[in-house]
Amino acid sequence: MEESKLCQWNVIRSVLAILQWWGFNVTVIIMNKWIFQNLDFKYPLSVSCVHFISSSIGAYVVIKVLKLKPLIQVDPEDRWRRIFPMSFIFCINIVLGNVSLRYIPVSFMQTIKSFTPATTVVLQWLIWKKYFDLRIWASLIPIVGGILLTSITELSFNMLGFCAALFGCIATSTKTILAESLLHGYKFDSINTVYYMAPFATMILAVPATLLEGPGVVEWIYTCPSLFSSLVIIFGSGVLAFCLNFSIFYVIHSTTAVTFNVAGNLKVAVAVTCSWLIFRNPISMMNAVGCAITLVGCTFYGYVRHMLSNQAPGTPRTPRTPRGKSELIPLVNEKLDDKI
Template identity: 85%
Template sequence: MEGTGSLYDWTVIRSILAIIQWWGFNVTVIIMNKWIFQKLEFKFPLTVSCVHFICSAIGAYLVIKVLKLKPLIVVDPEDRWRRIFPMSFIFCINIVLGNISLRYIPVSFMQTIKSFTPATTVFLQWLVWRKYFDWRIWASLVPIVGGILLTSITELSFNVFGFFAALLGCLATSTKTILAESLLHGYKFDSINTVYYMAPLATMILAAPALVLEGSGVVEWFRTHTELVSPLIIIFGSGVLAFCLNFSIFYVIHSTTAVTFNVAGNLKVAVAITFSWLIFRNPISLMNAVGCTVTLVGCTFYGYVRHKLSQQTPGTPRTPRTPRNKVELLPLVNDKLDDKV
């Protein structure tokens, strides 16, 4: 019994440590990206995203091929273009939109809008794939939508471009999640193998637009800044930490339950908002804070409802009727989502 208790204690400690290091990497990457855009005045989100993809591709190669910390999941060459490439395109759009939103709106507002992802996922599956959802799923989305509306209306640093970039980022995340169910069927990717295959393709997709749209601006930035060592360390350091964030997700997924992961994810948003406010001091009104809190509570409630529905016994009907087609048999979304900035 004593051995069992020690094993349980270690499991709890490992879960806590996994969550803390995940929080640390996630919050640090978000803060560093905002610092790059605001303090360093390196206002080039496409270029920053490219740096992240390059660092992630190199990191994934080292982990899988050199250090052999993770086994490589072999993908057929044909599938790399037919199935991996479309996912890489959505993956690229998701990251770019997140960085664009960070350029124009505060971290607190951007993180709150990202919490809208469950609602966009449900809506897309209902609208496009005609998937049926239990009424409790729809009910759990009410506080999320209400909190987002309240936060948007009362946001003191509201920017239309940044707002829509963050909102489109939610749609990209939802699309990536939904497409993964069909495009990656048969491949049980972990976070590192996902980065290994998608980061090089995402770099290839983004390189030309970044060069055309931001190339001259980047050259001008280098020309007007005499001290470059510290800024470049921060820019490339954010890329290294972005890869570490993906690596840390692997340990969180395997060290926690779905419910713990959901709650920890929402608390992580609160931690990111708190630290960003302490560093950047962006103004937050009382009603804005209330809206953010309502959104996070709604996300936690949504995760709880999903978990309860997934725990129903096979003999218990989940819906008032049988699915109309195979699409309705698709899961709503993975219990544990990779959270990449």
Template identity: 25%
Template sequence: MISLNLSPSLNPGLLHKTRTRQQPTRLSALLVTNPKPFNHRYPLGLSPIPNLQIRDAAAKPLLSLSNPESSSGFSKRPRSIAAVGSSDSNPDEKSDLGEAEKKEKKAKTLQLGIVFGLWYFQNIVFNIFNKKALNVFPYPWLLASFQLFAGSIWMLILWSFKLYPCPKISKPFIIALLGPALFHTIGHISACVSFSKVAVSFTHVIKSAEPVFSVIFSSLLGDSYPLAVWLSILPIVMGCSLAAVTEVSFNLGGLSGAMISNVGFVLRNIYSKRSLQSFKEIDGLNLYGCISILSLLYLFPVAIFVEGSHWVQGYHKAIASVGTPSTFYFWVLLSGVFYHLYNQSSYQALDEISPLTFSVGNTMKRVVVIVSTVLVFRNPVRPLNALGSAIAIFGTFLYSQATAKKKKIEVGGDKKN
């Protein structure tokens, strides 16, 4: 009789993610083979589903475990596999195991709450101080470059002091990363341009229309979506249109910037899914760090060309309007640091929860940011504008529900095949 217990630890930290797997205690004639360790989930559209196989000495497969909810091949909860017919059971051990699972579940829930809290808080801080800096220094190209610079320096510090494992960089990886980094640059600078011209709340309402572009571009590239997904994007389009027509601070440049940002980030996700599938050993945070560095190299030379001649004059005007240089420096520094931190927290949240829960959390985050910035900057909001914003955000919620059902159907079909 063979008894095999596997209890992987799937509780990654914020800055360092590790996986441990207990070795089987009674396995003399079995050989466990596992492919390269992957991260739980990848941002930018990557979602690998590796398999774990247990083979005997003659290399005959005895057991195959594959779970789309976890890239390690296991679900979030530890599983135990025991031989059929085992009669060894201790009530005390079962009771202790149940209490341990409850404590672990409570600890995980607490940690997830902290991660969500940090994610929301960091996003709010970024949006507030980013807008404060842009109000006195309306040069989004330089500010966007600094935000990428702050994230790049942060990742270099983590790698240099071995606070986070440094990725293995190869020439093929850099080549595959050039496209996603370019689209990330376009998405980031376009959003900053929009923030500089219109209210933060309006930009976020328009950016809630990103699923519309995702469905359209993916369909043009051959993906198919059920009717529920297409119907879910209708309230997004209607809500964004109503919000745009009734927006007090409406500006064509601000609207265009938010729309281009949606296109840029959608193309980044699609391109990443197609070009980076063979580099699954690079985890999400390292991938984002590499993209930030390449995006900085893309953006800063163009920023010098577009608005570099106005920076010195704009700096003196900003200092004069703020009163003290340290205050302006503080705003710019917070916008750069918290831009990277909120992205980092979002990846940590994605590692801990399902894509559907993440989508719902992201939708609620947008609501929190909109309400917070309206209260801080006291932007006038018309009733129809508020209604349009609510319809658009509700549409993104419906979209997340519909796409989650589509993924479940696809996974179920793969398992049957």
């Protein structure tokens, strides 16, 4: 009886963890799009900077004040040699995501972000000369096909937004690959990641944001008809961005890897649906089909990766993969890039 109750509680906890993760993630995306489109605050660097500052403060409070998470100690030298390069790519990734939201609908941006597994595999293959099981390559086919179909049939297509989202995938993949080597020996969770990276990202972004967008932000402040409520939404999005980091930590510890992967892909569907209900951006039938194919492909990719990672030692590998060269994807899940 006690085991049954424990099992039921674990299921309930997992469901609640996934729902709060979805809630924070979709809310942050919708708020960012609302800021760019409805508040006419067309300054993605400044929005990203607000998020970094909010996350820096939030991580400090959680670790140093509330002590809800123990601080992972990092050598001062490693902070610049290892974490700073990661923070630079991290900053680029977040900025590109916000730039893409400035120009294209949430549905299109989220679909393109699903291209990240493909860019991760290709970059590792090209740069690190890693070889992958043929089943990994096969699992990428529906992802690539779905992205192509979605891009061709997108009714609100914008080249700048498309390129920003695509290069954002490459930045995410680069960060994923670098994390495997640069953070070797440090078992970071999402809160400690933000604690160390967000201050660096703020420092990196503060100068270009001030120089490129400062005059426009000042003009917006003087001309905004409802300044107080607009600032509440902008800074509120930063607070929710940090809450998203905490929700990711909670969902990872409450679910299995397979559940996390499936929930992540369903989260994209939820974000697409909610954004369409709010912004009513036009979506053709073929565009919706392309988005669905992409999500199915991402789920299949996650299943293949999980299956190969649990493959028993000594199990024969797929033919034509050079012996000793077969590699799986780094154990840094791409969905963690929802952070900030």
